[in-house]
Amino acid sequence: VSGLLAGALWVGLAGALRAYRGVSETISSLLLNYVGIAILNHLVEGALRDPASLNKPSTAPIGAENALGNLPGVEVHWGLGYGVLACALCYVLMHRTTFGFAAAMSGGNVRAALLAGLPVRRLLVITCMLAGACAGLAGMVEVAAVHGRANASLVSGYGYTGILVAFIARHNPLAIMPVALLLGGIGASGGLVQRAAQLPDATVSVLQGILFLAILASEALYGRIRLTRAPRVPQAEPASAVA
Known part of the structure; x- marks a missing residue:
């Protein structure tokens, strides 16, 4: 609950800046990342630091009783179940x-939404808060199921991968699940690619970038390039020639 609330309030700030000051939520949320990282480092290395963590400043362990276990019968923690449930709920909601x-109407055409009498500002803030709650849920899973404590390892750039996932999935919550598994598998294969193919670990980032560029190119070139020629329609002969 704390993770959901913290994420909702944090991203809701970006939504409020957009709604009441006209600041782009994309820019403000990206800049707020650096503020959040600075606050995390300050707390981890200061008030919340575990005295036993000498080489790597961290908070105190949350304990096994507070950690998330694995799904029954598989070696996957409950974070996967939370993610699937969140995607399903978001699909029903949207x-x-x-x-x-x-x-959707407010995001697609603000002027039409205002003419229809919709509370565009409130919808924008609430939508951002819901998105932040999902991000807070993901952060909670990262702490409770993977690390067991908060430290600098939490700053792993998952948010930027999330932008790519949402773009490829066309903002469809149900399509996010297979796309996230695909990109997650690509990201997890970095070590395997480095060992088996003798390629640098950055190959994974290059592959994700190529995938992103391919999607952008398909959006820009859709309908403009034809692989086959259109059949030529025979023209009718003039009446004078027939006579």
């Missing part, structure tokens, strides 16, 4: 409720 329709 595609099966009036709130989702209003939010």
Whole structure:
């Protein structure tokens, strides 16, 4: 609950800046990342630091009783289940409720939404808070299921990968699940590629970049390039020639 609330308030700040000051939520949220990282480092190396963590400043361990276990029968923690549940709930919210329709309308055409009498500012802030809650849930899973404590290892750039996932999935919560598994598998294969193919670890980042550029190119060139020629329609002969 704390992770959900903290994420909602943090990203809700970016939504409020967009709604009331006209600041781009993309730029403000990216810049807020650096503020959040600075606050995390300050707390981890200061008030919340575990005295036993000498070489790598960290908070005190959360303990086995507070950690997330694995799903029954598999070596995968409950974070996967939380992610699937969050995607399903977001799909129902955005595609099966009036709130989702209003939010989509506000995001697609602000002027039309205002003419329809929709509370665009409130919808924007609430949508950002919901997105932040999902990010906070992911951060909670990272601490409770992977690291067991908070430290600098939490800053791993998952948010930038999330932008790529959302773009490829066309903002469809159900499509996010297979796309996230695909890109997660690509990211996890860095060590294997380095050992088996003697390639640098940055090859994974290059592959993700190529994938992103391919998606952008497909969006820009869709309908403009034809692989086959259109059949030529025979023209009717003039009436004078027939006579």
